[in-house]
Amino acid sequence: MLRAMTLALSLLGFAAPAMAQNGPLRIEITEGVIEPLPFAIPDFVAETGGAGPLALEMARVVAADLQGTGLFREIPSSAFISGISSFGAPVQFADWRAINAQALISGAVSANGKQITVKFRLYDVFAGQEMGSGLQFQGTADGWRRMAHKVADAVYSRITGEGGYFDSRVVHVAETGSKADRKKRLAIMDYDGANVQYLTDSNAIVLAPRFSPTGDRILYTSYESGFPRIYALDVASVGKRELPIPQGDMAFAPRFGPDGRTVIFSLTNGGNTDLWRMDVTGAGAQRLTDAPSIETAPSFSPDGSQIVFESDRSGSQQLYVMPVGGGEPKRISFGQGRYGTPVWSPRGDLIAFTKQNNARFHIGVMRVDGSEERLLTASFLDEGPTWAPNGRVIMFARETQGAGGESSLYSVDISGRNLKRVPTTGGASDPAWSPLQP
Protein backbone atom coordinates (compact mmCIF):
# COMPACT_ATOMS: atom_id res chain seq x y z
CA MET A 1 0.00 0.00 0.00
CA LEU A 2 2.65 2.43 1.06
CA ARG A 3 5.17 2.59 -1.68
CA ALA A 4 6.62 -0.64 -0.42
CA MET A 5 9.92 -0.55 -2.18
CA THR A 6 13.15 -2.31 -2.00
CA LEU A 7 16.02 0.03 -2.43
CA ALA A 8 19.03 -1.83 -3.63
CA LEU A 9 22.25 0.01 -3.05
CA SER A 10 25.54 -0.77 -4.67
CA LEU A 11 28.96 0.78 -5.10
CA LEU A 12 30.06 1.91 -8.50
CA GLY A 13 33.62 1.54 -9.71
CA PHE A 14 36.15 4.18 -8.86
CA ALA A 15 36.43 7.26 -10.99
CA ALA A 16 39.94 8.15 -12.03
CA PRO A 17 41.60 9.39 -8.85
CA ALA A 18 43.41 12.69 -8.83
CA MET A 19 45.78 14.14 -6.27
CA ALA A 20 44.25 16.31 -3.61
CA GLN A 21 45.56 19.84 -3.80
CA ASN A 22 44.14 21.13 -0.54
CA GLY A 23 42.16 19.89 2.44
CA PRO A 24 39.17 17.67 1.90
CA LEU A 25 35.78 19.21 1.23
CA ARG A 26 34.08 19.44 4.58
CA ILE A 27 31.39 21.35 6.43
CA GLU A 28 31.70 21.43 10.19
CA ILE A 29 28.08 21.96 11.06
CA THR A 30 28.76 22.75 14.68
CA GLU A 31 30.52 25.98 13.72
CA GLY A 32 28.72 29.13 14.73
CA VAL A 33 28.45 30.89 11.40
CA ILE A 34 28.38 29.03 8.16
CA GLU A 35 28.90 30.28 4.67
CA PRO A 36 26.81 27.86 2.62
CA LEU A 37 28.92 25.60 0.47
CA PRO A 38 28.38 26.27 -3.25
CA PHE A 39 27.55 23.16 -5.25
CA ALA A 40 26.53 22.35 -8.81
CA ILE A 41 24.10 19.61 -9.76
CA PRO A 42 23.57 19.40 -13.51
CA ASP A 43 20.42 17.61 -14.71
CA PHE A 44 20.91 13.89 -14.26
CA VAL A 45 21.62 12.00 -17.46
CA ALA A 46 18.74 9.92 -18.77
CA GLU A 47 20.33 6.65 -19.85
CA THR A 48 17.17 5.04 -21.16
CA GLY A 49 14.28 6.41 -23.15
CA GLY A 50 11.69 6.65 -20.39
CA ALA A 51 13.98 8.13 -17.75
CA GLY A 52 14.08 11.73 -18.99
CA PRO A 53 11.45 13.35 -16.74
CA LEU A 54 12.66 11.52 -13.63
CA ALA A 55 16.27 12.44 -14.38
CA LEU A 56 15.30 16.10 -14.22
CA GLU A 57 13.04 15.79 -11.18
CA MET A 58 15.41 13.70 -9.10
CA ALA A 59 18.24 16.21 -9.49
CA ARG A 60 15.79 18.91 -8.34
CA VAL A 61 14.85 16.94 -5.20
CA VAL A 62 18.52 16.37 -4.35
CA ALA A 63 19.22 20.08 -4.82
CA ALA A 64 16.22 21.07 -2.66
CA ASP A 65 17.28 18.69 0.12
CA LEU A 66 20.80 20.09 0.25
CA GLN A 67 19.82 23.73 -0.13
CA GLY A 68 17.08 23.30 2.47
CA THR A 69 19.65 22.57 5.16
CA GLY A 70 21.03 26.09 4.87
CA LEU A 71 24.49 24.53 4.67
CA PHE A 72 24.65 24.40 0.88
CA ARG A 73 23.99 26.89 -1.89
CA GLU A 74 23.13 25.71 -5.36
CA ILE A 75 24.84 27.43 -8.30
CA PRO A 76 22.21 28.02 -10.98
CA SER A 77 22.67 26.06 -14.20
CA SER A 78 22.72 29.32 -16.15
CA ALA A 79 26.21 29.87 -14.74
CA PHE A 80 27.54 26.50 -15.94
CA ILE A 81 30.41 26.51 -18.44
CA SER A 82 30.29 22.83 -19.18
CA GLY A 83 27.69 20.19 -18.49
CA ILE A 84 27.58 16.48 -17.83
CA SER A 85 26.44 14.79 -21.00
CA SER A 86 27.56 11.31 -20.06
CA PHE A 87 27.86 9.82 -16.57
CA GLY A 88 31.17 8.15 -17.38
CA ALA A 89 32.88 11.06 -19.12
CA PRO A 90 35.80 12.80 -17.40
CA VAL A 91 34.82 15.88 -15.40
CA GLN A 92 36.21 19.22 -16.61
CA PHE A 93 37.18 20.41 -13.13
CA ALA A 94 38.54 23.74 -14.42
CA ASP A 95 35.08 24.68 -15.72
CA TRP A 96 33.51 24.00 -12.31
CA ARG A 97 36.31 25.76 -10.41
CA ALA A 98 35.75 28.81 -12.60
CA ILE A 99 32.22 29.19 -11.26
CA ASN A 100 33.38 28.41 -7.72
CA ALA A 101 31.45 25.16 -7.43
CA GLN A 102 33.14 23.43 -4.52
CA ALA A 103 31.07 20.28 -4.87
CA LEU A 104 29.76 18.74 -8.06
CA ILE A 105 27.09 16.06 -8.14
CA SER A 106 26.60 14.08 -11.31
CA GLY A 107 23.89 11.52 -11.71
CA ALA A 108 22.20 9.25 -14.19
CA VAL A 109 18.81 7.54 -14.26
CA SER A 110 17.75 4.51 -16.22
CA ALA A 111 14.33 2.89 -16.35
CA ASN A 112 13.43 -0.71 -17.00
CA GLY A 113 9.70 -1.25 -16.80
CA LYS A 114 8.66 -0.06 -13.35
CA GLN A 115 12.18 -0.39 -12.01
CA ILE A 116 14.47 2.57 -12.05
CA THR A 117 18.13 2.89 -11.21
CA VAL A 118 19.79 6.11 -10.13
CA LYS A 119 23.54 6.46 -9.76
CA PHE A 120 25.56 9.41 -8.70
CA ARG A 121 29.09 10.61 -8.07
CA LEU A 122 30.19 13.42 -5.77
CA TYR A 123 33.26 15.44 -6.70
CA ASP A 124 35.48 17.71 -4.65
CA VAL A 125 36.03 20.20 -7.43
CA PHE A 126 39.00 22.06 -6.00
CA ALA A 127 40.75 18.81 -5.08
CA GLY A 128 39.95 17.56 -8.56
CA GLN A 129 38.77 14.19 -7.32
CA GLU A 130 35.77 12.12 -6.44
CA MET A 131 34.62 12.12 -2.81
CA GLY A 132 33.88 8.56 -1.85
CA SER A 133 32.70 6.06 -4.40
CA GLY A 134 29.81 6.39 -6.77
CA LEU A 135 26.62 4.77 -5.52
CA GLN A 136 23.56 3.46 -7.22
CA PHE A 137 20.07 2.83 -5.90
CA GLN A 138 17.41 0.69 -7.50
CA GLY A 139 13.72 0.77 -6.77
CA THR A 140 10.30 1.17 -8.25
CA ALA A 141 9.47 4.35 -10.14
CA ASP A 142 6.85 5.47 -7.59
CA GLY A 143 9.63 5.61 -5.01
CA TRP A 144 11.72 8.02 -7.03
CA ARG A 145 11.62 10.75 -4.42
CA ARG A 146 12.97 8.38 -1.80
CA MET A 147 15.84 7.44 -4.13
CA ALA A 148 16.63 11.10 -4.67
CA HIS A 149 16.56 11.65 -0.89
CA LYS A 150 19.02 8.76 -0.51
CA VAL A 151 21.39 10.42 -2.97
CA ALA A 152 21.10 13.68 -1.02
CA ASP A 153 21.65 11.86 2.29
CA ALA A 154 24.86 10.32 0.92
CA VAL A 155 26.11 13.70 -0.31
CA TYR A 156 25.22 15.43 2.97
CA SER A 157 26.82 12.67 4.97
CA ARG A 158 30.08 12.70 3.01
CA ILE A 159 30.49 16.45 3.25
CA THR A 160 29.37 16.99 6.85
CA GLY A 161 30.47 13.71 8.39
CA GLU A 162 27.00 13.48 9.97
CA GLY A 163 24.18 11.07 9.22
CA GLY A 164 21.58 12.30 6.76
CA TYR A 165 17.88 12.85 7.39
CA PHE A 166 16.21 13.36 4.01
CA ASP A 167 14.89 9.82 3.47
CA SER A 168 12.56 10.09 6.45
CA ARG A 169 8.91 10.75 7.15
CA VAL A 170 6.86 12.84 9.53
CA VAL A 171 3.62 11.75 11.16
CA HIS A 172 1.53 14.63 12.46
CA VAL A 173 -2.00 15.82 13.16
CA ALA A 174 -3.60 17.44 10.11
CA GLU A 175 -6.03 20.18 11.13
CA THR A 176 -9.02 21.70 9.35
CA GLY A 177 -11.90 23.86 10.46
CA SER A 178 -12.11 26.94 12.63
CA LYS A 179 -10.38 27.24 15.97
CA ALA A 180 -13.66 26.61 17.81
CA ASP A 181 -14.43 23.53 15.74
CA ARG A 182 -11.08 21.98 14.86
CA LYS A 183 -11.10 18.67 13.04
CA LYS A 184 -8.03 16.51 13.48
CA ARG A 185 -6.70 13.44 11.76
CA LEU A 186 -3.41 11.65 11.60
CA ALA A 187 -1.34 12.18 8.48
CA ILE A 188 2.04 10.94 7.35
CA MET A 189 4.28 12.56 4.77
CA ASP A 190 7.86 12.71 3.59
CA TYR A 191 10.06 15.02 5.67
CA ASP A 192 9.74 17.69 2.95
CA GLY A 193 5.93 17.57 2.86
CA ALA A 194 5.56 15.37 -0.22
CA ASN A 195 3.44 12.21 -0.46
CA VAL A 196 0.84 13.06 2.20
CA GLN A 197 -1.34 10.18 3.31
CA TYR A 198 -4.14 10.36 5.90
CA LEU A 199 -4.18 7.57 8.46
CA THR A 200 -7.40 8.30 10.36
CA ASP A 201 -10.63 10.12 9.62
CA SER A 202 -11.57 13.30 11.43
CA ASN A 203 -14.45 11.87 13.49
CA ALA A 204 -12.40 11.69 16.67
CA ILE A 205 -9.76 13.96 18.18
CA VAL A 206 -6.30 12.49 17.68
CA LEU A 207 -3.19 13.74 19.45
CA ALA A 208 0.57 13.42 19.63
CA PRO A 209 1.56 10.46 17.41
CA ARG A 210 4.98 8.83 17.81
CA PHE A 211 6.89 6.38 15.60
CA SER A 212 8.27 3.03 16.65
CA PRO A 213 12.08 2.83 16.46
CA THR A 214 11.90 1.34 12.97
CA GLY A 215 9.10 3.61 11.77
CA ASP A 216 6.73 0.75 10.99
CA ARG A 217 4.17 1.54 13.71
CA ILE A 218 2.68 4.62 15.32
CA LEU A 219 1.34 5.13 18.83
CA TYR A 220 -1.14 7.95 19.37
CA THR A 221 -4.01 9.14 21.54
CA SER A 222 -7.56 9.16 20.21
CA TYR A 223 -11.04 9.94 21.51
CA GLU A 224 -12.46 7.30 19.16
CA SER A 225 -14.09 5.41 22.07
CA GLY A 226 -15.41 8.66 23.54
CA PHE A 227 -12.58 8.90 26.06
CA PRO A 228 -8.83 9.37 25.51
CA ARG A 229 -7.17 6.03 24.88
CA ILE A 230 -3.94 4.81 23.31
CA TYR A 231 -3.89 3.25 19.85
CA ALA A 232 -1.22 1.45 17.86
CA LEU A 233 -1.33 1.80 14.10
CA ASP A 234 0.55 -0.25 11.53
CA VAL A 235 1.86 2.17 8.92
CA ALA A 236 1.84 -0.24 5.96
CA SER A 237 -1.68 -1.64 6.48
CA VAL A 238 -3.10 1.42 8.32
CA GLY A 239 -4.70 -1.12 10.68
CA LYS A 240 -5.13 0.10 14.25
CA ARG A 241 -6.01 -1.31 17.63
CA GLU A 242 -6.71 0.12 21.05
CA LEU A 243 -4.19 -0.79 23.73
CA PRO A 244 -5.78 -2.20 26.86
CA ILE A 245 -5.06 -0.08 29.91
CA PRO A 246 -4.89 -1.36 33.44
CA GLN A 247 -7.40 1.06 35.01
CA GLY A 248 -8.24 4.71 35.06
CA ASP A 249 -10.16 7.37 33.21
CA MET A 250 -7.70 8.39 30.53
CA ALA A 251 -4.55 7.06 28.86
CA PHE A 252 -2.41 9.30 26.69
CA ALA A 253 1.12 10.41 25.80
CA PRO A 254 2.31 6.97 24.61
CA ARG A 255 5.92 6.50 23.45
CA PHE A 256 7.77 3.45 22.20
CA GLY A 257 10.93 2.36 23.92
CA PRO A 258 14.02 1.65 21.78
CA ASP A 259 13.18 -2.07 21.88
CA GLY A 260 10.00 -1.40 19.91
CA ARG A 261 7.94 -3.32 22.48
CA THR A 262 7.92 -1.27 25.63
CA VAL A 263 5.40 1.55 25.80
CA ILE A 264 5.54 4.33 28.37
CA PHE A 265 2.48 6.50 28.77
CA SER A 266 0.41 8.59 31.13
CA LEU A 267 -2.54 7.14 32.95
CA THR A 268 -5.04 9.36 34.73
CA ASN A 269 -6.97 7.89 37.60
CA GLY A 270 -9.11 9.93 39.96
CA GLY A 271 -7.82 13.10 38.35
CA ASN A 272 -4.19 12.23 39.02
CA THR A 273 -1.81 11.57 36.12
CA ASP A 274 1.19 9.25 36.54
CA LEU A 275 3.62 7.47 34.24
CA TRP A 276 3.24 3.79 33.49
CA ARG A 277 4.91 1.31 31.25
CA MET A 278 3.71 -1.88 29.64
CA ASP A 279 4.34 -4.16 26.73
CA VAL A 280 2.76 -3.04 23.45
CA THR A 281 0.43 -6.06 23.79
CA GLY A 282 -0.88 -4.52 27.01
CA ALA A 283 0.82 -7.11 29.22
CA GLY A 284 2.95 -6.33 32.25
CA ALA A 285 1.57 -2.91 33.10
CA GLN A 286 3.70 -1.32 35.78
CA ARG A 287 3.47 2.03 37.49
CA LEU A 288 6.61 4.20 37.21
CA THR A 289 5.61 7.23 39.27
CA ASP A 290 3.26 7.56 42.20
CA ALA A 291 2.78 11.19 43.08
CA PRO A 292 -0.21 13.52 43.43
CA SER A 293 1.33 15.75 40.73
CA ILE A 294 1.02 15.56 36.93
CA GLU A 295 3.62 13.29 35.31
CA THR A 296 3.45 13.16 31.52
CA ALA A 297 5.21 13.67 28.17
CA PRO A 298 7.85 10.96 28.71
CA SER A 299 10.72 10.22 26.33
CA PHE A 300 13.24 7.38 26.42
CA SER A 301 16.98 7.87 26.24
CA PRO A 302 18.28 6.18 23.06
CA ASP A 303 19.86 3.36 25.09
CA GLY A 304 16.55 2.73 26.84
CA SER A 305 17.99 3.07 30.34
CA GLN A 306 16.39 6.39 31.35
CA ILE A 307 13.35 8.51 30.69
CA VAL A 308 12.93 12.25 30.71
CA PHE A 309 9.45 13.59 31.50
CA GLU A 310 7.62 16.62 32.80
CA SER A 311 6.09 16.97 36.23
CA ASP A 312 4.57 19.80 38.24
CA ARG A 313 5.60 18.21 41.56
CA SER A 314 7.62 21.34 42.37
CA GLY A 315 4.53 23.52 41.81
CA SER A 316 5.15 24.22 38.14
CA GLN A 317 5.89 22.19 35.02
CA GLN A 318 9.58 21.12 35.02
CA LEU A 319 11.76 18.40 33.45
CA TYR A 320 12.97 15.32 35.30
CA VAL A 321 15.15 12.33 34.42
CA MET A 322 14.76 8.95 36.08
CA PRO A 323 15.94 5.39 35.51
CA VAL A 324 13.43 3.34 33.52
CA GLY A 325 13.18 0.81 36.32
CA GLY A 326 11.95 3.52 38.66
CA GLY A 327 13.83 5.44 41.30
CA GLU A 328 14.11 9.02 42.39
CA PRO A 329 13.55 11.48 39.52
CA LYS A 330 16.20 14.16 39.21
CA ARG A 331 15.09 17.62 38.17
CA ILE A 332 17.11 19.05 35.29
CA SER A 333 15.32 22.32 34.38
CA PHE A 334 15.98 25.33 36.59
CA GLY A 335 15.52 28.40 34.40
CA GLN A 336 12.70 30.92 34.52
CA GLY A 337 9.30 29.68 33.43
CA ARG A 338 7.69 26.31 32.74
CA TYR A 339 9.26 23.43 30.82
CA GLY A 340 7.41 20.66 29.03
CA THR A 341 7.45 18.07 26.22
CA PRO A 342 11.06 16.90 26.67
CA VAL A 343 12.39 14.72 23.84
CA TRP A 344 15.71 12.93 24.04
CA SER A 345 17.96 13.41 21.00
CA PRO A 346 18.65 10.27 18.93
CA ARG A 347 22.36 11.00 19.51
CA GLY A 348 21.74 10.93 23.25
CA ASP A 349 23.48 14.23 23.88
CA LEU A 350 20.63 16.73 24.17
CA ILE A 351 17.05 17.10 25.31
CA ALA A 352 14.71 19.32 23.30
CA PHE A 353 11.79 20.92 25.13
CA THR A 354 9.02 23.51 25.06
CA LYS A 355 9.47 26.44 27.40
CA GLN A 356 6.83 28.95 28.50
CA ASN A 357 7.99 32.21 29.96
CA ASN A 358 6.47 35.69 30.08
CA ALA A 359 3.54 34.69 27.83
CA ARG A 360 5.92 33.46 25.11
CA PHE A 361 6.71 29.93 24.01
CA HIS A 362 10.12 28.67 22.99
CA ILE A 363 11.67 25.53 21.59
CA GLY A 364 15.00 24.90 23.25
CA VAL A 365 17.68 22.32 23.88
CA MET A 366 19.75 21.49 26.94
CA ARG A 367 22.30 18.86 27.80
CA VAL A 368 20.87 15.79 29.51
CA ASP A 369 22.05 17.07 32.90
CA GLY A 370 20.16 20.33 32.30
CA SER A 371 23.23 22.44 31.59
CA GLU A 372 23.81 24.68 28.57
CA GLU A 373 20.17 25.54 27.96
CA ARG A 374 19.69 27.31 24.63
CA LEU A 375 16.42 28.65 23.25
CA LEU A 376 16.10 28.24 19.49
CA THR A 377 12.75 29.91 18.79
CA ALA A 378 10.23 32.34 20.25
CA SER A 379 6.61 32.97 19.33
CA PHE A 380 3.08 33.21 20.65
CA LEU A 381 2.89 29.40 20.75
CA ASP A 382 5.68 27.00 19.76
CA GLU A 383 5.44 23.47 21.10
CA GLY A 384 6.22 19.81 20.70
CA PRO A 385 9.77 19.41 19.33
CA THR A 386 10.78 16.25 17.46
CA TRP A 387 14.27 15.31 16.32
CA ALA A 388 15.55 14.64 12.82
CA PRO A 389 17.16 11.19 12.65
CA ASN A 390 20.65 12.72 12.82
CA GLY A 391 19.93 14.86 15.88
CA ARG A 392 20.83 18.09 14.08
CA VAL A 393 17.42 19.50 13.20
CA ILE A 394 14.21 19.89 15.21
CA MET A 395 10.67 20.12 13.87
CA PHE A 396 7.85 21.59 15.96
CA ALA A 397 4.39 23.16 15.71
CA ARG A 398 3.79 26.90 15.75
CA GLU A 399 0.30 28.29 16.28
CA THR A 400 -0.61 31.85 15.45
CA GLN A 401 -2.52 34.10 17.79
CA GLY A 402 -6.19 35.03 17.91
CA ALA A 403 -9.52 33.83 16.58
CA GLY A 404 -8.02 32.97 13.19
CA GLY A 405 -5.09 31.14 14.78
CA GLU A 406 -3.67 28.25 12.78
CA SER A 407 -1.01 25.69 13.49
CA SER A 408 1.86 24.94 11.09
CA LEU A 409 5.02 22.86 11.18
CA TYR A 410 8.45 24.47 11.31
CA SER A 411 11.98 23.19 11.44
CA VAL A 412 15.11 24.73 12.90
CA ASP A 413 18.72 23.65 13.28
CA ILE A 414 19.90 23.02 16.81
CA SER A 415 22.21 25.98 16.21
CA GLY A 416 19.05 28.12 15.99
CA ARG A 417 19.68 28.79 12.29
CA ASN A 418 17.55 27.95 9.28
CA LEU A 419 14.10 28.36 10.83
CA LYS A 420 11.58 27.57 8.10
CA ARG A 421 8.05 26.40 7.55
CA VAL A 422 7.49 22.81 6.49
CA PRO A 423 4.95 22.66 3.67
CA THR A 424 1.66 20.96 4.61
CA THR A 425 -1.66 20.96 2.80
CA GLY A 426 -3.56 22.55 5.69
CA GLY A 427 -3.06 23.20 9.38
CA ALA A 428 -0.69 20.80 11.12
CA SER A 429 0.45 20.09 14.68
CA ASP A 430 2.15 17.46 16.84
CA PRO A 431 4.88 16.38 14.38
CA ALA A 432 6.97 13.27 15.02
CA TRP A 433 9.97 12.54 12.84
CA SER A 434 10.67 8.96 11.77
CA PRO A 435 14.05 7.32 11.85
CA LEU A 436 15.96 7.23 8.57
CA GLN A 437 14.23 4.72 6.32
CA PRO A 438 16.08 1.50 5.48
Next chain:
Amino acid sequence: MKLLAKGLILTAALGLAACSNPDRFGGNNVNLGGANGGIVPGSASDPTSPAFFQTAVGDRVLFAVDQATLSVEAQSVLSAQANWLSTNGSYSAIIEGHADEQGTREYNLALGARRAQAVQDYLIGQGVSPARLKTISYGKERPIQVCSDETCYSQNRRAVTVLSAGLSG
Protein backbone atom coordinates in the same frame (compact mmCIF):
# COMPACT_ATOMS: atom_id res chain seq x y z
CA MET B 1 -22.50 38.97 26.04
CA LYS B 2 -23.01 36.11 28.42
CA LEU B 3 -26.56 37.18 29.22
CA LEU B 4 -27.32 37.50 25.56
CA ALA B 5 -26.04 33.99 24.95
CA LYS B 6 -28.25 32.68 27.72
CA GLY B 7 -31.22 34.44 26.20
CA LEU B 8 -30.53 32.78 22.88
CA ILE B 9 -30.34 29.35 24.47
CA LEU B 10 -33.62 30.00 26.28
CA THR B 11 -35.31 31.07 23.07
CA ALA B 12 -33.97 28.07 21.23
CA ALA B 13 -35.14 25.72 23.96
CA LEU B 14 -38.64 27.25 23.94
CA GLY B 15 -38.79 26.96 20.21
CA LEU B 16 -37.72 23.33 20.30
CA ALA B 17 -40.26 22.41 22.96
CA ALA B 18 -43.03 24.14 21.04
CA CYS B 19 -42.14 22.35 17.84
CA SER B 20 -41.63 18.88 19.19
CA ASN B 21 -44.61 18.85 21.53
CA PRO B 22 -47.38 20.61 19.70
CA ASP B 23 -50.14 18.81 21.56
CA ARG B 24 -48.60 18.61 24.96
CA PHE B 25 -51.19 20.87 26.56
CA GLY B 26 -54.11 19.64 24.59
CA GLY B 27 -56.74 22.28 24.34
CA ASN B 28 -55.16 24.42 27.03
CA ASN B 29 -52.10 25.40 25.06
CA VAL B 30 -53.41 28.89 24.49
CA ASN B 31 -53.52 29.47 28.22
CA LEU B 32 -49.85 29.21 29.18
CA GLY B 33 -50.31 31.56 32.09
CA GLY B 34 -52.92 29.30 33.65
CA ALA B 35 -52.55 25.92 35.28
CA ASN B 36 -48.97 25.45 34.15
CA GLY B 37 -47.79 28.66 35.68
CA GLY B 38 -46.03 29.63 32.44
CA ILE B 39 -43.69 26.66 32.56
CA VAL B 40 -43.07 24.88 29.31
CA PRO B 41 -41.85 21.38 30.17
CA GLY B 42 -38.34 20.74 28.85
CA SER B 43 -37.63 24.46 28.54
CA ALA B 44 -35.29 26.51 30.63
CA SER B 45 -38.24 27.62 32.71
CA ASP B 46 -38.95 23.99 33.64
CA PRO B 47 -36.82 23.37 36.77
CA THR B 48 -36.56 19.69 35.92
CA SER B 49 -35.08 20.28 32.47
CA PRO B 50 -31.45 20.09 31.35
CA ALA B 51 -31.96 23.55 29.88
CA PHE B 52 -32.78 24.85 33.35
CA PHE B 53 -29.70 23.10 34.71
CA GLN B 54 -27.53 24.74 32.05
CA THR B 55 -28.83 28.25 32.46
CA ALA B 56 -30.45 28.74 35.85
CA VAL B 57 -28.34 26.38 37.94
CA GLY B 58 -25.20 26.92 35.85
CA ASP B 59 -23.51 23.98 34.17
CA ARG B 60 -19.92 25.20 34.46
CA VAL B 61 -17.31 26.53 36.81
CA LEU B 62 -14.16 28.46 35.91
CA PHE B 63 -10.59 28.12 37.15
CA ALA B 64 -7.53 30.28 37.66
CA VAL B 65 -4.47 29.83 35.41
CA ASP B 66 -2.87 26.41 35.86
CA GLN B 67 -5.13 25.68 38.86
CA ALA B 68 -7.83 23.14 39.67
CA THR B 69 -8.95 24.67 42.96
CA LEU B 70 -12.64 25.47 43.31
CA SER B 71 -13.37 29.10 44.11
CA VAL B 72 -16.13 30.04 46.54
CA GLU B 73 -18.25 31.03 43.56
CA ALA B 74 -17.57 27.68 41.88
CA GLN B 75 -18.50 25.82 45.06
CA SER B 76 -21.83 27.61 45.21
CA VAL B 77 -22.58 26.68 41.59
CA LEU B 78 -21.62 23.08 42.29
CA SER B 79 -23.80 22.95 45.42
CA ALA B 80 -26.70 24.04 43.25
CA GLN B 81 -25.76 21.37 40.70
CA ALA B 82 -25.70 18.75 43.45
CA ASN B 83 -29.15 19.90 44.67
CA TRP B 84 -30.52 19.69 41.19
CA LEU B 85 -29.03 16.25 40.63
CA SER B 86 -30.51 15.00 43.91
CA THR B 87 -34.01 16.10 42.93
CA ASN B 88 -33.64 14.92 39.33
CA GLY B 89 -32.41 11.41 39.94
CA SER B 90 -32.91 10.13 36.41
CA TYR B 91 -29.95 12.09 35.07
CA SER B 92 -26.30 11.17 35.11
CA ALA B 93 -23.49 13.52 34.13
CA ILE B 94 -20.15 13.61 32.41
CA ILE B 95 -17.91 16.34 33.77
CA GLU B 96 -15.72 17.80 31.04
CA GLY B 97 -12.46 19.43 32.11
CA HIS B 98 -10.90 22.03 29.82
CA ALA B 99 -7.82 24.23 29.68
CA ASP B 100 -6.92 27.41 27.84
CA GLU B 101 -4.39 27.42 25.01
CA GLN B 102 -1.52 28.68 27.16
CA GLY B 103 0.01 25.32 27.86
CA THR B 104 1.42 22.28 26.16
CA ARG B 105 -1.07 19.77 24.82
CA GLU B 106 -0.46 16.77 27.04
CA TYR B 107 -0.02 18.82 30.21
CA ASN B 108 -3.33 20.51 29.48
CA LEU B 109 -5.02 17.12 29.11
CA ALA B 110 -3.82 16.22 32.59
CA LEU B 111 -4.81 19.65 33.92
CA GLY B 112 -8.32 19.30 32.46
CA ALA B 113 -8.61 15.91 34.18
CA ARG B 114 -7.65 17.51 37.47
CA ARG B 115 -10.36 20.16 37.06
CA ALA B 116 -13.02 17.61 36.14
CA GLN B 117 -12.03 15.53 39.15
CA ALA B 118 -12.24 18.52 41.49
CA VAL B 119 -15.83 19.02 40.35
CA GLN B 120 -16.66 15.34 40.65
CA ASP B 121 -15.21 15.17 44.16
CA TYR B 122 -17.22 18.19 45.23
CA LEU B 123 -20.48 16.82 43.83
CA ILE B 124 -19.88 13.48 45.54
CA GLY B 125 -19.15 15.35 48.75
CA GLN B 126 -22.56 17.00 48.36
CA GLY B 127 -24.22 13.61 48.18
CA VAL B 128 -24.35 12.82 44.47
CA SER B 129 -23.78 9.13 43.87
CA PRO B 130 -20.41 8.39 42.20
CA ALA B 131 -22.25 5.94 39.95
CA ARG B 132 -23.97 8.88 38.25
CA LEU B 133 -20.77 10.77 37.46
CA LYS B 134 -17.94 10.36 34.97
CA THR B 135 -15.11 12.65 33.98
CA ILE B 136 -13.34 13.40 30.73
CA SER B 137 -10.65 15.90 29.85
CA TYR B 138 -10.41 17.75 26.55
CA GLY B 139 -7.30 19.72 27.51
CA LYS B 140 -7.07 22.68 25.15
CA GLU B 141 -8.81 20.87 22.29
CA ARG B 142 -12.28 22.41 22.71
CA PRO B 143 -12.10 26.15 23.38
CA ILE B 144 -15.47 27.93 23.49
CA GLN B 145 -13.88 31.35 23.08
CA VAL B 146 -11.18 31.79 20.46
CA CYS B 147 -9.49 35.10 21.12
CA SER B 148 -5.98 34.95 22.50
CA ASP B 149 -6.30 37.00 25.64
CA GLU B 150 -7.53 36.59 29.19
CA THR B 151 -11.17 37.45 28.41
CA CYS B 152 -11.33 34.25 26.36
CA TYR B 153 -8.82 32.20 28.34
CA SER B 154 -10.86 32.68 31.53
CA GLN B 155 -13.95 31.21 29.83
CA ASN B 156 -11.98 28.27 28.44
CA ARG B 157 -10.49 27.22 31.80
CA ARG B 158 -13.66 25.43 32.75
CA ALA B 159 -15.34 22.27 33.90
CA VAL B 160 -18.75 21.66 32.38
CA THR B 161 -21.29 19.26 33.86
CA VAL B 162 -23.02 17.69 30.87
CA LEU B 163 -26.24 15.85 31.67
CA SER B 164 -27.37 12.69 30.04
CA ALA B 165 -30.55 10.75 30.61
CA GLY B 166 -30.23 7.53 32.57
CA LEU B 167 -27.42 6.24 34.70
CA SER B 168 -23.98 6.26 33.18
CA GLY B 169 -22.65 2.90 32.18
